[in-house]
Amino acid sequence: MRVAFLGLGAIGRPMAVRVAARHPTVVWNRTGERAAEVARETGARLAETPRDAVLDADVVITCLPTSKEVEALLPGADGLLAGMRKGATLADCTSGDPASSRRIAARLAEAGIGFLDAPVSGGTNGAEAGTLTVMVGGTAEGLERARPALESFGKTIVLMGPVGTGHAMKSVNNALLAVNILAVGEGIAALVKAGVPARTALEVLNVSSGRSFVSENLVVERVLTGAFPNTFRLALLQKDVGIATELARDMGVNGPMLALAHRLYGEARAALGEDADYLEAIKVIERQAGVEIRG
Numbered sequence: 001m002r003v004a005f006l007g008l009g010a011i012g013r014p015m016a017v018r019v020a021a022r023h024p025t026v027v028w029n030r031t032g033e034r035a036a037e038v039a040r041e042t043g044a045r046l047a048e049t050p051r052d053a054v055l056d057a058d059v060v061i062t063c064l065p066t067s068k069e070v071e072a073l074l075p076g077a078d079g080l081l082a083g084m085r086k087g088a089t090l091a092d093c094t095s096g097d098p099a100s101s102r103r104i105a106a107r108l109a110e111a112g113i114g115f116l117d118a119p120v121s122g123g124t125n126g127a128e129a130g131t132l133t134v135m136v137g138g139t140a141e142g143l144e145r146a147r148p149a150l151e152s153f154g155k156t157i158v159l160m161g162p163v164g165t166g167h168a169m170k171s172v173n174n175a176l177l178a179v180n181i182l183a184v185g186e187g188i189a190a191l192v193k194a195g196v197p198a199r200t201a202l203e204v205l206n207v208s209s210g211r212s213f214v215s216e217n218l219v220v221e222r223v224l225t226g227a228f229p230n231t232f233r234l235a236l237l238q239k240d241v242g243i244a245t246e247l248a249r250d251m252g253v254n255g256p257m258l259a260l261a262h263r264l265y266g267e268a269r270a271a272l273g274e275d276a277d278y279l280e281a282i283k284v285i286e287r288q289a290g291v292e293i294r295g
Ligand code: NDP
Pocket: 007, 008, 009, 010, 011, 012, 013, 029, 030, 031, 032, 034, 063, 064, 065, 066, 069, 093, 094, 095, 096, 120, 121, 122, 123, 124, 231, 232, 233, 236, 237
């Protein structure tokens, strides 16, 4: 199977490295030096344009910030549509939005090209380890065609339903992550101010019913230590919460939780900037509360 991988950002890069270890791979990135590095590291071929990258590909994987950037890659003399062959499949690992994906799928179908929305969960560590969860929207046959490429980085690969449902699932997952980060941050900040050491609070929480992935892993490893590594931009998480909020609204589910989280992450994004890491949302809470969750 010949694979083209486009978009070598924080998570795309380790995914592409794993693909290149298993399949003949061509890489492209907007900032060419990043793709050149991956090509040097893995032996993948370096492409100058998206069209050049996909000419021989059976499966094309994109991993860009939003569906907007994916859609913008389709047209033009250097675009994906100018290069992809009939019968090939585009698997979009971007955490995109369902409506754009349905539009992209329809456009590709006119050219005899398959489409899957295939967003991933598991973070940059999961990408390096090849243990990502892949949430797929599309047909069962389309998934089988792309599966060998997706298995390079995915441990759990699940067909959610038709095109768009992978993105819907991913947005809800990330919206729940986002809500939980704020809730854990507020709760622990209050406990620290009440005189409970942060580490003790987390030790007790993590053997009690309020525990979560956020409290067991993220806060212990990245907040208590003060490490706050840059692995996933807060701007991208806010985008995901926005997609989930819109999905809920479209489905007639009008509760306040997702919309409130979207607003709060929007405020954090404005305060911290486009490059801040998502867990820095807790720093906003700490600043407001006048306390740090460390220990
Ligand atoms: P980054 O911001 O680190 O990387 C974005 C990538 O997209 C870069 O390769 C960038 O190129 C490229 N890009 C940006 N704008 C354009 C454009 N207009 N045209 C072409 N290429 C463009 O993002 P991540 O790698 O973290 O995330 C990628 C996707 O994966 C997002 O949808 C995100 O929500 C999702 N995701 C991320 C996770 C993570 O832990 N980081 C986890 C799960 C999902 P350049 O190098 O030139 O800037």
